[in-house]
Each structure stands twice: as structure tokens, then as C-alpha cells.
Amino acid sequence: MQTTTLSFANLHNHGELFANLFRARRQSFIVQNNWDLPEAMGMEYDQYDTPASRWVAVHDGAEILAGIRLTPTTARCGIYSYMIRDAQRHLLESIPADLLDYEAPISDTIWESSRVFVSHTTPMNIRRRVHAYLIMEMTRSARELGAAEVLGLIPANWPRWAGRCGLKAKAAGRVMDFDGHPSQVVSIDLRDNMH
Known part of the structure; x- marks a missing residue:
């Protein structure tokens, strides 16, 4: 199992990984969740997938196990x-x-972290480890990018796993239901562990 943070500057070094991440997002959000989102060539995307963003992938070779998008709050498009x-x-x-x-x-x-998912093909017996790798790589990458805080609209079950992943997180909004998927904006404080 590997973690990679992709950007427009380095995607050429990672073969099909970038495209596979967008294919896995399509499977998670359009096929599994039945959300009405833009898609092309079997990939899900939106207006926030720009050179300003980064994409964290947990993968086994070119197979995507999980992913997150990071976008600066200063982004404009x-x-x-x-x-x-x-x-x-x-x-x-x-x-x-x-x-x-x-x-x-x-x-x-x-x-901001968004488009958080664990692939439906990720085996149940490794999901906890995949999730931990995803969060560790997201926080590492965010810190490298200069982030002291990450805001994320994430599944509302975050209190169950935040402590386990070593996150200092707190609710920053109400719980909302997206077609049976409870979600909430959470603030993750990265300052305590910055080097």
C-alpha cells in the first residue's frame, strides 16, 4: 500500500494514477451514491479540480483504494x-x-479537503488502515503546503475515527443529510504537530 499526493506538476510521473483517482471518484460518488455530478471519459470532476488543488491517493500500484482533494481557501477559478x-x-x-x-x-x-472516499472495492479487513494512511498523507501534504488548518465537509461519523488518527478536530457546522449520507464541516487543527 502506498500514498501519493498528486498535482498538475507531478502527475506525469505517476502513469494512470491521476486518471484512476477520478475513475474511482466516479464510482464512489456517481455510481455508488447516485449523485448528479459532472463526468467525462468515465471520470468524475468538478470546477475545483484545477492546478491549485492537490489529490491524495492511497493505492496499491495503479489501483485506487481511497482519495481526498485538497484545495487552498485562496483558490479562484x-x-x-x-x-x-x-x-x-x-x-x-x-x-x-x-x-x-x-x-x-x-x-x-x-x-479545504473534499471528495473524501474509500473505494467500494477496498477489502473490509484493510479499510481502517487505508483510512489511517489517507488521513496521515492528507495532513502531511497539507502541512507541507503551509496549512495550519484544514476545513472539510466529511462524513458525520468523524468523531469515531478522528482521535484514532491523531487529529485535533472539531465540528464547524451542522450535520446535513446528502441522500442518506450524513456529513458535517469539520475543522482540523494542524498547528500542534507542525514541524
Whole structure:
């Protein structure tokens, strides 16, 4: 099992891994969750998949086991910034505007995590380890990018595993239901463990 943080600058070094991550996202979000999201060539994508973002992959060779997207809160692409802020600004119909308890920040030291998933093909007996690898690589990459905090719209069961993964996390919004998938914005404080 490996972890790789992909960017537009390094994706050429990783063969099909980048495309496979988007294929796995399609399987998770469009096929499994039945969400109405953009897709092309068997891959799911949206307006936040730009050169400003990074993509964390847990993989076995070219097979994707799990993934997360990281986007700086300073990102801009046309009218869009990052998912949580754009929902708050009423730019996204599928996410309630009251998802965050305060005004969505814009800061060089705050990044957003989104599109969090574990592949449906990942065996149950290794899912906990895959999830731990995903969180460790996400926090490592976020710190390397200068993040002191990560905001994420993630599954609402986060209190069950946050401590196990060594995360200092707290709720930053209400629990919302997305077609039977309870989710919540969470703030992950990376300052205590920064080197």
C-alpha cells in the first residue's frame, strides 16, 4: 500500500494514477451514491479540480483504494473559490448555505479537503488502515503546503475515527443529510504537530 499526493506538476510521473483517482471518484460518488455530478471519459470532476488543488491517493500500484482533494481557501477559478465557501455564497444548489457556523475563511494557512472516499472495492479487513494512511498523507501534504488548518465537509461519523488518527478536530457546522449520507464541516487543527 502506498500514498501519493498528486498535482498538475507531478502527475506525469505517476502513469494512470491521476486518471484512476477520478475513475474511482466516479464510482464512489456517481455510481455508488447516485449523485448528479459532472463526468467525462468515465471520470468524475468538478470546477475545483484545477492546478491549485492537490489529490491524495492511497493505492496499491495503479489501483485506487481511497482519495481526498485538497484545495487552498485562496483558490479562484472564474466565480468559484472552494466548495464550502461557494456553498455559503449560494453558488452550489446541492449543498446548503448554512453548512458552516462562521464566514468561510480565505487564508494561505487554511486548506479545504473534499471528495473524501474509500473505494467500494477496498477489502473490509484493510479499510481502517487505508483510512489511517489517507488521513496521515492528507495532513502531511497539507502541512507541507503551509496549512495550519484544514476545513472539510466529511462524513458525520468523524468523531469515531478522528482521535484514532491523531487529529485535533472539531465540528464547524451542522450535520446535513446528502441522500442518506450524513456529513458535517469539520475543522482540523494542524498547528500542534507542525514541524
